[in-house]
Amino acid sequence: xxxxxxxxxxxxxxxxxxxxxxxxxxxxxxxxxxxxxxxxxxxxxxxxxxxxxxxxxxxxxxxxxxxxxxxxxxxxxxxxxxxxxxxxxxxxxxxxxxxxxxxxxxxxxxxxxxxxxxxxxxxxxxxxxxxxxxxxxxxxxxxxxxxxxxxxxxxxxxxxxxxxxxxxxxxxxxxxxxxxxxxxxxxxxxxxxxxxxxxxxxxxxxxxxxxxxxxxxxxxxxxxxxxxxxxxxxxxxxxxxxxxxxxxxxxxxxxxxxxxxxxxxxxxxxxxxxxxxxxxxxxxxxxxxxxxxxxxxxxxxxxxxxxxxxxxxxxxxxxxxxxxxxxxxxxxxxxxxxx
Amino acid sequence: xxxxxxxxxxxxxxxxxxxxxxxxxxxxxxxxxxxxxxxxxxxxxxxxxxxxxxxxxxxxxxxxxxxxxxxxxxxxxxxxxxxxxxxxxxxxxxxxxxxxxxxxxxxxxxxxxxxxxxxxxxxxxxxxxxxxxxxxxxxxxxxxxxxxxxxxxxxxxxxxxxxxxxxxxxxxxxxxxxxxxxxxxxxxxxxxxxxxxxxxxxxxxxxxxxxxxxxxxxxxxxxxxxxxxxxxxxxxxxxxxxxxxxxxxxxxxxxxxxxxxxxxxxxxxxxxxxxxxxxxxxxxxxxxxxxxxxxxxxxxxxxxxxxxxxxxxxxxxxxxxxxxxxxxxxxxxxxxxxxxxxxxxx
Numbered sequence: 079x080x081x082x083x084x085x086x087x088x089x090x091x092x093x094x095x096x097x098x099x100x101x102x103x104x105x106x107x108x109x110x111x112x113x114x115x116x117x118x119x120x121x122x123x124x125x126x127x128x129x130x131x132x133x134x135x136x137x138x139x140x141x142x143x144x145x146x147x148x149x150x151x152x153x154x155x156x157x158x159x160x161x162x163x164x165x166x167x168x169x170x171x172x173x174x175x176x177x178x179x180x181x182x183x184x185x186x187x188x189x190x191x192x193x194x195x196x197x198x199x200x201x202x203x204x205x206x207x208x209x210x211x212x213x214x215x216x217x218x219x220x221x222x223x224x225x226x227x228x229x230x231x232x233x234x235x236x237x238x239x240x241x242x243x244x245x246x247x248x249x250x251x252x253x254x255x256x257x258x259x260x261x262x263x264x265x266x267x268x269x270x271x272x273x274x275x276x277x278x279x280x281x282x283x284x285x286x287x288x289x290x291x292x293x294x295x296x297x298x299x300x301x302x303x304x305x306x307x308x309x310x311x312x313x314x315x316x317x318x319x320x321x322x323x324x325x326x327x328x329x330x331x332x333x334x335x336x337x338x339x340x341x342x343x344x345x346x347x348x349x350x351x352x353x354x355x356x357x358x359x360x361x362x363x364x365x366x367x368x369x370x371x372x373x374x375x376x377x378x379x380x381x382x383x384x385x386x387x388x389x390x391x392x393x394x395x396x397x398x399x400x401x402x403x404x405x406x407x408x409x410x411x412x413x414x415x416x417x
Numbered sequence: 418x419x420x421x422x423x424x425x426x427x428x429x430x431x432x433x434x435x436x437x438x439x440x441x442x443x444x445x446x447x448x449x450x451x452x453x454x455x456x457x458x459x460x461x462x463x464x465x466x467x468x469x470x471x472x473x474x475x476x477x478x479x480x481x482x483x484x485x486x487x488x489x490x491x492x493x494x495x496x497x498x499x500x501x502x503x504x505x506x507x508x509x510x511x512x513x514x515x516x517x518x519x520x521x522x523x524x525x526x527x528x529x530x531x532x533x534x535x536x537x538x539x540x541x542x543x544x545x546x547x548x549x550x551x552x553x554x555x556x557x558x559x560x561x562x563x564x565x566x567x568x569x570x571x572x573x574x575x576x577x578x579x580x581x582x583x584x585x586x587x588x589x590x591x592x593x594x595x596x597x598x599x600x601x602x603x604x605x606x607x608x609x610x611x612x613x614x615x616x617x618x619x620x621x622x623x624x625x626x627x628x629x630x631x632x633x634x635x636x637x638x639x640x641x642x643x644x645x646x647x648x649x650x651x652x653x654x655x656x657x658x659x660x661x662x663x664x665x666x667x668x669x670x671x672x673x674x675x676x677x678x679x680x681x682x683x684x685x686x687x688x689x690x691x692x693x694x695x696x697x698x699x700x701x702x703x704x705x706x707x708x709x710x711x712x713x714x715x716x717x718x719x720x721x722x723x724x725x726x727x728x729x730x731x732x733x734x735x736x737x738x739x740x741x742x743x744x745x746x747x748x749x750x751x752x753x754x755x756x757x758x759x760x761x762x763x
Contacts, residue, residue: 307693351648353692354654354675
């Protein structure tokens with residue numbers, strides 16, 4: 079059930095988004111070096127669609143997620159967000175506008191042990207967004223919290239209301255985090271590796287829960303993960319990031335079946351397969367990921383790329399180019415490599 | 418970029434000969450609230466040159482098994498019964514001093530989280546030298562030690578100069594390589610790798626696992642992989658044990674266990690792992706949570722969560738019985754596998 083991102087007006091339209099972190103070289107010296115954590119990325123998310131953002135650690139996927147929910151100020155670029163009457167470029171908005179925007183977007187963090195205040199009950203934790211936004215009376219808030227706890231499978235909800243995070247297992251905590259994220263009825267949720275700390279069997283039930291709720295409530299996800307297999311089950315489309323750039327984006331099954339960027343191909347062939355008789359194609363690239371500190375203008379992947387040629391050295395980083403079927407690749411040699 | 422490890426000591430391997438026999442091992446932790454039954458009646462054999470995997474979820478006892486083998490358990494742990502025989506000799510009968518000389522020399526361990534296995538204020542080379550000092554006191558000159566360490570580093574694909582660097586100068590993958598080099602320092606017969614690649618990115622993980630496999634084959638070592646990552650275990654092991662709540666519930670040749678898992682828990686664990694290949698299957702979630710090992714369920718420990726549990730399961734504990742071809746399973750209802758498929762994978 080793939081949602082086409084073209085027909086309806088996108089919920090989010092991100093254009094040329096950048097985040098550069100200065101590297102401090104002392105108290106009184108102006109920084110001259112910047113880590114280009116996110117370096118000019120553009121994509122859209124349709125209402126109800128979930129987009130997977132995948133890549134290795136340090137590729138900029140979490141930074142992107144944080145900018146989209148205004149936990150981090152972008153260096154440059156636009157983030158147009160649409161929700162009914164609401165339509166605004168939220169990339170550079172003031173504090174009061176941020177508060178209004180935050181009632182429509184939420185975030186789920188990776189570590190269910192770190193993302194909750196240990197001294198606050200589950201009721202406090204889940205109802206906090208309501209309190210911050212001054213929604214409802216205490217009674218109404220309690221009703222809403224009970225409804226959500228039931229929705230995320232913490233039943234009977236009354237038993238959980240006044241418990242503390244340490245009394246819950248990792249899977250239950252992540253359910254609480256999901257309840258908190260959904261309490262304001264957001265249109266858009268950034269989920270940053272929500273299942274990577276959980277055990278396999280619990281991971282699957284959380285993945286199922288998130289998919290089910292997204293369908294029922296019409297929530298869009300930006301699902302950040304390093305695990306391509308998880309992304310396959312959660313996302314309609316996948317965007318692959320490498321050193322601050324999106325190198326490939328397209329419908330999930332299409333990208334997994336026909337990866338076109340050399341980095342995506344390497345990433346996919348490095349993923350272990352839970353079948354002892356399966357033989358993977360050997361990984362073609364060498365070395366590890368570095369940091370994008372004042373990066374050279376040419377293709378970010380050039381040093382590790384087995385297909386690097388003259389065209390890659392003499393031109394700037396390749397633009398994302400649509401190769402049909404909404405499948406876009408940022409590689410000058412994509413057509414030659416495809417076979 | 419294959420670097421031969423031929424100049425490290427290699428062994429002749431007879432894959433029919435057992436190297437390590439874990440025999441009905443029972444290990445408990447004593448805590449204020451009572452006794453945690455962490456390892457309960459675990460039996461398996463690692464043959465010469467064999468790679469064995471132990472999988473299971475957090476708290477299932479897989480790391481406790483590893484630490485038991487190394488005799489590196491915390492003070493509140495107690496070996497209740499059973500034997501751990503290495504080349505026929507029961508390690509549990511050795512004195513602490515005798516065990517100290519065996520550790521690293523006969524069994525070495527690659528710990529979970531290579532990031533934290535190094536002391537940040539000493540050069541990596543000096544930390545490996547310490548292991549050599551302990552086990553070959555007076556048998557190696559300083560220069561010989563250096564030469565040996567350079568060979569070790571070459572074996573794991575690190576340049577010799579890195580020996581003079583501090584841990585923070587290593588990337589995550591390089592640190593894990595250095596940990597493996599340290600484990601190889603005394604040419605152990607057996608390496609226990611506890612989540613050796615868990616914190617690493619897939620491409621680096623792929624490199625490290627390949628390297629470990631090559632070293633293991635070339636040196637004729639045996640290896641026990643401990644991991645929660647079923648896909649990793651599928652790729653690197655010859656035999657596989659699935660643990661649940663301190664018990665080994667299924668054991669057998671990896672290809673056999675993956676093709677025909679018989680224990681309902683093993684079935685769920687193996688068949689519901691997301692994969693990037695094959696059809697996009699509906700994954701089956703497992704209801705409930707693992708039991709509290711202070712008071713484990715009676716009978717089969719999996720019965721409260723098992724869709725096939727009968728009255729018998731709650732009373733009688735199923736033994737780990739051989740069902741042919743070295744495939745062992747601890748379940749009263751393992752023959753029901755066809756129905757299992759239908760019931761579990763909608």
